[in-house]
Amino acid sequence: MHTDRLAQQLSAVVGPAHVLSDPALRASYETDFTGRYRGRARLVVRPAGTAQVAEVLRRCHAARVPVVAQGGNTGLVGGSVPTPDGGEVVLSLRRLDGVGAVDPAVGQVTVGAGVVLSELQSRVAAHGLRFGVDLAARDSATLGGMIATNAGGERVVRYGTTRANVAGLEAVLADGTVLDRLAGLPKDNTGYDLTGLLVGSEGTLAVVTRARLRLVPWLPRRVTALVGLDSPAAALDLVARLRPLDSLELAEFFTAEGLALVLRTSGLPAPFRTAYPVYLLVECAGRRDPAEELAEVLDAVEPGRTAVALADADRRRLAAYRERHTESINAAGIPLKLDVTVPVAELPGFVADLPGVLAGRGRPYLFGHVAEGNLHVNLLEVAAEDEEAVTGAVLERVAAVGGSISAEHGVGRAKARYLHLSRSAAEIAVMRSVKAALDPEGLLNPGAVLPR
Numbered sequence: 339m340h341t342d343r344l345a346q347q348l349s350a351v352v353g354p355a356h357v358l359s360d361p362a363l364r365a366s367y368e369t370d371f372t373g374r375y376r377g378r379a380r381l382v383v384r385p386a387g388t389a390q391v392a393e394v395l396r397r398c399h400a401a402r403v404p405v406v407a408q409g410g411n412t413g414l415v416g417g418s419v420p421t422p423d424g425g426e427v428v429l430s431l432r433r434l435d436g437v438g439a440v441d442p443a444v445g446q447v448t449v450g451a452g453v454v455l456s457e458l459q460s461r462v463a464a465h466g467l468r469f470g471v472d473l474a475a476r477d478s479a480t481l482g483g484m485i486a487t488n489a490g491g492e493r494v495v496r497y498g499t500t501r502a503n504v505a506g507l508e509a510v511l512a513d514g515t516v517l518d519r520l521a522g523l524p525k526d527n528t529g530y531d532l533t534g535l536l537v538g539s540e541g542t543l544a545v546v547t548r549a550r551l552r553l554v555p556w557l558p559r560r561v562t563a564l565v566g567l568d569s570p571a572a573a574l575d576l577v578a579r580l581r582p583l584d585s586l587e588l589a590e591f592f593t594a595e596g597l598a599l600v601l602r603t604s605g606l607p608a609p610f611r612t613a614y615p616v617y618l619l620v621e622c623a624g625r626r627d628p629a630e631e632l633a634e635v636l637d638a639v640e641p642g643r644t645a646v647a648l649a650d651a652d653r654r655r656l657a658a659y660r661e662r663h664t665e666s667i668n669a670a671g672i673p674l675k676l677d678v679t680v681p682v683a684e685l686p687g688f689v690a691d692l693p694g695v696l697a698g699r700g701r702p703y704l705f706g707h708v709a710e711g712n713l714h715v716n717l718l719e720v721a722a723e724d725e726e727a728v729t730g731a732v733l734e735r736v737a738a739v740g741g742s743i744s745a746e747h748g749v750g751r752a753k754a755r756y757l758h759l760s761r762s763a764a765e766i767a768v769m770r771s772v773k774a775a776l777d778p779e780g781l782l783n784p785g786a787v788l789p790r
């Protein structure tokens with residue numbers, strides 16, 4: 339169908355102001371957050387609710403036009419932007435931004451896919467609750483995108499990934515069929531878990547429009563510590579000693595190289611007089627003060643290597659050394675970002691072997707969620723002709739030590755061709771069958787997750 343005619347049809351559904359065809363207006367929807375993935379959308383369409391999403395999808399389905407769903411566009415694997423010549427419609431879910439009433443009886447809330455994480459957190463805080471998943475992109479990332487990628491973030495050690503925090507979903511299939519699983523019943527064993535399947539499906543099986551979220555109590559007593567250490571093995575030793583604490587909520591890792599970049603870009607003062615090879619950021623939280631139990635563990639650390647904060651502003655200042663890695667790396671260039679998990683015990687060996695794997699290709703910055711063995715391997719200055727070889731070499735090493743080529747960012751288009759490193763041929767065949775059953779025309783996010 340000619341684009342003008344499709345635009346006319348979709349304007350009748352969402353209103354002409356919400357169908358963007360002008361290249362200048364489309365631009366911010368066509369490039370990802372790092373500037374690495376760029377495409378060209380046929381149109382950008384901004385529906386206001388589930389009925390409009392269903393009608394837009396129905397019309398695109400009838401016209402056999404592919405669709406890429408997009409939330410806050412903070413994705414890092416090229417899964418939320420159109421392809422250079424795919425002619426996709428970008429379906430922006432940001433206007434689905436309603437937050438329902440908190441249900442205190444079960445500790446749940448229903449939200450639109452376009453609700454921004456920090457907005458959700460401030461709405462539920464009034465009820466003494468929070469959403470257990472938290473991440474540095476909280477001021478832009480939407481719940482729909484977090485659900486599509488099964489986002490992990492910083493508090494997985496305590497609350498699990500997004501999937502564990504979603505009690506139900508409403509989603510629309512490629513042909514416009516609406517699936518409503520919003521009841522959020524804590525117990526419901528009526529067949530296949532469609533919610534669990536759609537979480538992490540990266541917009542390839544359905545478009546998430548609303549979600550029923552599990553909330554956790556907001557724990558008022560918090561303590562944050564930054565510890566300078568000599569090696570990744572020392573960081574893991576400390577994590578092992580912290581794990582038994584009921585209050586452990588966050589254990590984040592970064593290195594001297596990343597900290598230097600953060601200090602340069604942010605102007606923050608150095609946290610210690612001395613630079614250490616690696617750092618661990620820890621947060622503990624409870625109804626009762628967790629500072630004492632944290633102090634007991636940190637007593638074993640050499641004096642001078644620990645900064646502890648109790649006041650919110652001071653805790654945020656310590657967290658910034660870790661949270662500002664992404665923006666500081668982006669400010670220095672367009673990174674090659676490889677988000678991987680290795681078995682926790684393999685992490686020190688993996689880090690030690692990395693220079694050999696990279697063989698001088700790119701400048702590495704390592705940070706991540708060390709309690710899960712989740713490392714963000716960020717590489718700056720990789721020559722364009724080396725990118726594929728470097729990606730392959732790192733991901734093959736991850737697979738060789740029993741890890742996963744995507745910990746929390748998803749597969750997107752960036753890693754689809756490497757899926758076989760983490761999934762067997764039988765598993766990929768099942769995934770293709772599921773895709774064919776839900777989206778037989780292959781119109782939802784083509785090229786993402788499953789290799790073409």
Ligand code: MLT
Nearest residue numbers: 474491661664677706714
């Ligand atoms: C983070 O841990 O800060 C996010 O996964 C973003 C990133 O990896 O850059």
Ligand code: ZN
Nearest residue numbers: 491706714746
């Ligand atoms: Zn992360």
